[in-house]
Each structure stands twice: as structure tokens, then as C-alpha cells.
Amino acid sequence: MPVVGISRSAKGYCLISVLETMKTYSAEEGLTEEAIVTKLRICRYHHLYLHSSLRNNSSGTSRWGEFGEGGLLWGECNGKSFDWFDGSPIDELLCKVREIYGLDEKTSFRNVTISLEGRPQPLYLGTATQIGVIPTEGIPSLPKMLLPPNCAGLPSMYIRDLLLNPPSFDVASAIQEACRLMCSITCSIPEFTCIPSAKLVKLLESKEVNHIEFCRIKNVLDEIMLMNGNTELSAIQNKLLEPASVVTGLKVDADILIKECRFISKHIGEVISLAGESDQAITSSEYIPKEFFNDMESSWKGRVKRVHAEEEFANVDVAAQALSTAVTEDFLPIIVRVKAVMSSHGSSKGEISYAKEHGAVWFKGRRLTPTVWANTPGEEQIKQLKPAIDSKGRRVGEEWFTTTKVENALARYHEACDNAKCKVLELLRGLSSELQDKINILVFCSTLLIITKALFGHVSEGLRRGWVLPAIYPLSKDYSMEESSSEMDLLRLFPYWLDTNQGNAILNDVNMRSLFILTGPNGGGKSSMLRSVCAAALLGVCGLMVPAASAVIPHFDSIMLHMKAYDSPADGKSSFQIEMSEIRSLVSRATGRSLVLIDEICRGTETAKGTCIAGSIIERLDDVGCLGIVSTHLHGIFDLPLSLNNTDFKAMGAEVVNGCIQPTWRLMDGICRESLAFQTARKEGMPDLIIKRAEELYLTMSRSNKQTSSTAHHGPSVGYSNVNGLVGMPDSLGNMFEPPSGTFGLLRKDVESIVTAICKDKLLDLYNKRSISELVEVVCVTVGAREQPPPSTVGRSSIYIIIRRDNKLYVGQTDDLVGRLGAHRSKEGMQDATILYIVVPGKSVACQLETLLINQLPSKGFKLINKADGKHRNFGMSVTSGEAMAAH
Secondary structure, three states: OOEEEEEEEOOEEEEEEEEOOOOEEEEEEEEOHHHHHHHHHHOOOOEEEEEHHHOOOOOOOOOOOOOOOOHHHHHHHOOOOOEEEOOOHHHHHHHHHHHHHOOOOOOOOEEOOOOOOOOOOOOOHHHHHHOOOOOOOOOOOHHHHHOOOOOOOHHHHHHHHHHHOOOOHHHHHHHHHHHHHHHHOOOOOOOOOOOOHHHHHHHHHOOOOOHHHHHHHHHHHHHHHHHHOOHHHHHHHHHOHHHHHHHHOOOOOHHHHHHHHHHHHHHHHHHEOOOOOOOOOOOOOOOOOHHHHHHHHOOOOOOEOHHHHHHHHHHHHHHHHHHHHHHHHHHHHHHHHHHHHHHHHOOOOEEEEEEHHHOEEEEEEOOOOOOOOOOOOOHHHHHHOEEOEOOOOOEOOOOEEEOHHHHHHHHHHHHHHHHHHHHHHHHHHHHHHHHHHHHHHHHHHHHHHHHHHHHHHHHHHHHHHOOEOOEEEEOOOOOOOOOOOOOEEEEEEOOOOOOHHHOOOOOEEEEEOOEEEEEOOOOOOHHHHHHHHHHHHHHHHOOOOEOOOEEEEEEOOEEEEEOOOOOEHHHOEOHHHHHHHHHHHHHHHOOOOEEEEEOOOOOOOOHHHHHHHHHHHHHHHHHHOOEEEEEOOOHHHHHOOOOOOOEEEEEEEEEEEOOEEEEEEEEEEOOOOOOOHHHHHHHOOOOHHHHHHHHHHHHHHHHHHHHHHHHHHHOOOOOOOOOOOOOOOOHHHHHHHOOOOOOHHHHHHHHHHHHHHHHHHHHHHHHHOOOOOOOOOOOOEEEOOOOOOOHHHOOOOEEEEEEOOOOEEEEEEEOOHHHHHHHHHOOOOOOOOEEEEEEOOOHHHHHHHHHHHHHHOHHHOOEEOOOOOOOOOOOOOEEEOOEEEOOO
16 A cells, blocks of 8 residues: 655645555646545555645644635645654655665665546546446446446456546557457456456565465466457557556567566466376375375475476475385274274274374374283284374373384474475575565556456446447547637437346437536436546546447546535535535536536525526536536526527436426536426325425416516616615515524523424334334433533434534434534534534434434524535436436
8 A cells, every 4th residue: 555645836736646566656736636635535555644735824824725725635635644844755755665665775666646637527526426427325326337347346446546547548548449449359358367456566576475375376367368369359459558567667679578577477487387287286195194295295296397406306205205114104003903992892992093283193092901911913013103283392182102213203394395395485486486576567467467357347248238438539639619620429328327238218319519507307217327437538538448339539628527516514514605615626627628518507595696606607617617407496598698609408218208397317408497306295295285385386476477577667766675685585484484583591481492392202102103113202412512421322323413503403313423523523613512402212213213302403493504414315317107307
């Protein structure tokens, strides 16, 4: 695992990664905060260092990013173990690595930094999570769709890293051409032995490579040469030299590669014993148990060729024969005599046995003493028996015996085996030492096979799923809308998580020449469309297959997707704050060569101002000239006086079936103002009484809007007598959202009273439905500033309400109230927060009460800072009437 350091400069953030085993380092500069958090999220590192340049507040403390820029990075690093460092970031971090691993000061590290010039921006965190490149609950994993189940491990990691760090156009073209050749080959392919580069280097440098690993290394080299010897496979291999060079930071010519592979493979084959060699069989004897010789010799025989240790192997053979002779002469006559004497009493009472824990062959049985000594067979051997002793000189047991001759023969055999084993280890270490000069070639070969296996697996899975290789083309650096026009065509596109072979995917044609404003009903497929376009574009710029019948994809300089945003009470940020922060990153980085995808823009704030902000963002993206899609339910955007030159209006279609409006999940031109909100609410189980009342209110509001619109256009302008200059609302609605008046103490009492009442009613309902076994008393306990919950809450489920100083509430549930309260109070401005809690019977009940309070407290006049639980639900697809429905 690498040692990672993070610094900041005028160019942006810099991620420095040092691999001690490989003696390499890379420094990726100009990264955004989102990109560097994405890399940290998927990177396993040994040590993490943060440079002092990250401290951007006036106090210079380590709480550098809790507020403003840097907050996302601070949230990722907070709670993890890290150290600060100063000075030149690269030089100081290399010094830290030398200290950690005890390396000499003169130890040098090779720079393998890959230039970002000509490459798309690394994937942003939001984009990576919303298409499942980084595993996210409820989001279909894109990498899992690209490979068959038997292609996990290193190939899967390569594909994931490729998606997170899209390559340059030249590398993407090489990958795509290799995939195209893979689609048409007719020959068999190797198994593709995959060895982690870091493990390979560590074993060679420590001289700990065993026989099995040497065989695997030889397999890697032989498979490289096998591909080179086949016309079809060699063309693929040559195409993948550049991608392998990008990963390893090594440039290797094809001819030199094959020459080195041939030399190293031959050298390994000259030393290592390969399968099928018969001159190193385990010793066998008629009277000595097989397990004894197997345990003594299997750890070193068959490792190296016998010719390199002929003397040691011969000594073992001689010692083994001497041991067999000693056992036969000293123990066999006794066993024959014992069997003769004891035959009338059943089974024999003496045998030659293997004492495994002592590594010895001894006689096991009763020591037979003849009544009369008459020089009969076996008497002399019985007289020679003596108790067997262990390595510490202690008697082993009452039934274990040996003789001096057997004991001496056994000692000589052990000595011969030890000498042979030492010789074998010496040969293996010597071979490791000789190959250290070839580490770069071995690393390159291993990486090349990993990439080859990953792409073969991807092509196999892509063909099975009906995917295709797109046509990709570069966008020049001096790109401008006047000189050339970018375009992306995705014909018969379908969601990457659906399988067309099962007939459950709606196919859409996306001909993108400009920015799309996308409207459509709830459940109409807008979110699925954005995810599908994002995935297809990302796969295209990486040179991979896409889920479509045909595709033309430009090599974007960045692909950015913003989906649903959720609040972060721990950081004191609302969902709209987070949405604005993420969209700010997208808009500020967008160029005429970017793909920008924003789902349901400005959903988290008041409609009128949210509509205007959304309109301004769309104008900005239109002026930049990027391709993209902005989906929205804010239909007021179409009434704004926007200046748009590069924007088209698209909609997810709907149709009338049996008098009901239903989505078609198909992309079409135009604007769809129908949201199907009532149908969606009814489908999700909302009571008909509420739906009918909502329809009545909607009709009333529609008439009022029409009258207002008529007055505004044909009569005098009407103003609102509002002190703050805000649009007013009817008293019946306005009063409903007024916060309770009075002091903080009165607010706490009001919250306590209403929360207690809601919980009592819910628990009584659950008890009547037999969802809980007993009706518990509802006790709302207050924990004031500088107070802690009692120990009785440990291990028990509870709901809690935090009352902030701005009179806003936060509702949560937990099984660790003390820990959760400590986490909240560790945030700035929350140290003196008051908490109310109620202990409830079980986590399931706590979750239900949490949801109930979040839904009901706003209607009681309280302001909440968490209106969503942040979980993805109902993502996927449904099928009705035999017709496939794409997910929303």
C-alpha cells in the first residue's frame, strides 16, 4: 500500500502517492476537491500526510476545512489517522517514507507521474457514486456490468481505475482497437496469470519467492510469448503496450519485451523444477510409513532441478536407504515374533509407526520379554530396544521404543534432508537476486496481462449483453463552437444495468448537438436517462463498449453528473447548500468540450428563486457551449427571458391509456408539463382522501394563477404589502409555517409535548396491531448543555431531537446515544445543543418514529434541517402489463 500526501497550490490540489516496494512516486496536480476525495475514497494507503498548505483559516489550526472550501476533503480525512508535514511536498514526503521504512537517505524513487495534459478530468465523487463506480447503496454498479463474475480481483481493479481516471484519446483509441480485435479473434487465449506488481517486487527484493511463485512468473512470461507467436493475439498485445506503459510508467519496446521474456523464462526453467520431472520422487519403503518421507521431503523436493543439488539429493537417498535397512533389521524381527506370540489373542501388539510431532520412526507396542531366552528369532533385537526420547531428552511414552542403529540412521537422514533443504533455499534466493535487475520487465509483463485479461472479460460480457464499440473522436484544444461542432449520437441506448436479452429495456435514440432541458413526469425515466448517457459517454472515452446499438462519442475533457442531493446535519448544511456547492464545481469546470448532466436542478429551495437560479445556470452552460442534460420540474424556466443559443427542449414522453396518463419512458422533442404527481402518490399508497383533497387544491390554485396572470398582463401591476419584499401567501397557509413564539425554554417544552404525543399515539397503534409485545411508557428526557445521557441508554434504541440555537430541529435515531450525541457536539456551534430523547423498544420502532416525526413536525410549525433520510429507494425497474419500464 502507498504512503499518500495531499497538498495545495495555485493549480489546485495535489495527490502524491509513494510506493516503497516499487520505489516509485507519482504527483497528480491540478485536482479538484471532489476528484481528490474520490481518489481517497477508493485508495488503500499505509500512511496519510496532509501538507500545511491545506490550512486556510486565520488560526492555522487543523480544523482547516470545516467551513467553506475544503470542507468536503476535511470531512473525508476527519476521523482518520493522518499527520501534518511542511516544506517541499514531494521531497518531504519521500523523506517521511525513508524514515517509516528505515531506508538509506540515498535511496532513490522513480517518478511515474502521468501527465494530465490531453486527458479528461478524473471522475468527480458525485459522478462516481451515482453510476456505481464507487460502490453506493441502491445504485447499480457500472464496473460489475462490464466484467463476467469470474473476472474479479486485479482485472476488476484495473477497470475501476480506468473509469475513475479516463485516459488520453490515444490510449483510449488503443484500448478500443484492442477490444475490436478481441471481438473477432478465432483462436484460443491464455489463462492470463495475474500477479500484483507490488507483491512481485516485494518478494523479489526480500528474496522470498518460492517455487510456486517462480512458476507463476514463468507462466506470465510464457503467456506473453504465446500471444506474440500468434498473429491475432500479437496484434492485440501490441495495441496494449501503450495502456500498460501508462499504468506502470515504463516504456518497453515490443521486440525488447519478447527478448527479455524469452531470456528470463529460460533462466527460470533452468533452475526451477517443472511438472512432469520424475527424478525427484518422494522416497518410499516397504516398512516405513509413507507419511514420514512425505513430510520430510515434500517441502524441498520438486522445487529446483536435481542437477543443481545432485550431491545433497544423493546424500538424502543414501541416508534414506540406510534408515530403511536399520528399521528392517531392528524392528521387523520383533514384529514377527510379537505377531506369533499374540496371534491367539487377536490383533498384533507391535508396529513400526511414525511419530509426527517428533519427526521420527519408532517401534510402538509392548516390550515383550521371553520367559526363557533361547536365542530364538527376535530375541537379540528385543534386547537392543530402548525407550524413545524427544529432542529435550525426555521419554516420549511407555509404548515408544527405538534402537541405537535406528537412532543414528534417523539422525543422518534428518541431517541430509536439512542440507538439501538449505541448498534448495539457497538456489531460490540466488534466482530471486538475479531477477532483481529484471523487476521493471516483470512488472510490465504482469500489468500487460492484467489489462489483457480485463479487456477480454469486458468484450465477452459486452457481447453477451448486446453492447457495441462506439466511434470516438478527439476535440481539439482550441475547440470553439464557430470552428467545429461537437456531437454525440447514441442510437438505441438503454440503461447499463438492464439486459436487452431479457427484453426489459426501453431503447432511446439520443442525438445531442447542444444542451438539453429535459422535462417529464415522475417515474418517466429522466434520472435513468441521465445515468445512461453518463455511463455511455464515460465508457466511450475509456475505449470500452457501450450499451447501445451504435454510438458516436467525442473525447470529452470532463464528464460531470449531479443527481439528488441530501442534507448534511453534521456539517450544518441543507440539501440546497450541498446542491449549490456541487453544481458550482460543475459549472466552474465546464468547457465547450465537457459533458454536464444535472438532475432536477434547484429542487431544494423556494420555487420562484430556485427557478431563476436554474435559469441562470442554464444560461451559463449554454454560453459555455457544452453538451449536457438539465432535467427539471421547474416549468417556470420556460417563462423566463433566457438568452439561449445552444439549448434544445426534450421530454420523456407520456400517453393516454384507458383514460389515464402513463409514461412511455421514451425521449422526444418538446416540453412535458405533466408531472403525474397525483398518480405517483396514489401508486405509492397515499390515501385516496388525501389525493382527492390535493386535486381540489390544485384546481383552486390553477384558477388563482390564471386570474393573477390575466391581471398581470391586462391590468395594473399588483404589489404585495410585505415588509421583507417577499411574495406573500394566504393567512391560512402562512400561519401554518410560523415557528412557535417565545423563548428557547418555551420551544423546548413545545417540542417535548408534541413529540411525546406523537410517539404515544404511534406506540399505542403498534401495540394494538401486535407489532410490539408490550405498551411501554413514553418518557421524554432532556439532556442540556454540558450533560450526557445516562448509562441506561447504552445498547438501547432511542429517537432524539436536537434543538439548535437557531430554533431548528434535527431528528434522528440510534443505538448509541452517547456516541451519537458526542459526534454532533464535536461540530462547530453544536457544543451547547440541547437534546431530547425517548428510549423505544427496538431499532425498527425507532426508525418508524424517526420517519413519522420528520413528516409531522413541520406541519406542527417546527423547522427541520433534515427532511430526507438520504437513502436511495425504488431504484431499478418495474414491469406492468408485460411492458418493460425503465427506472427513474
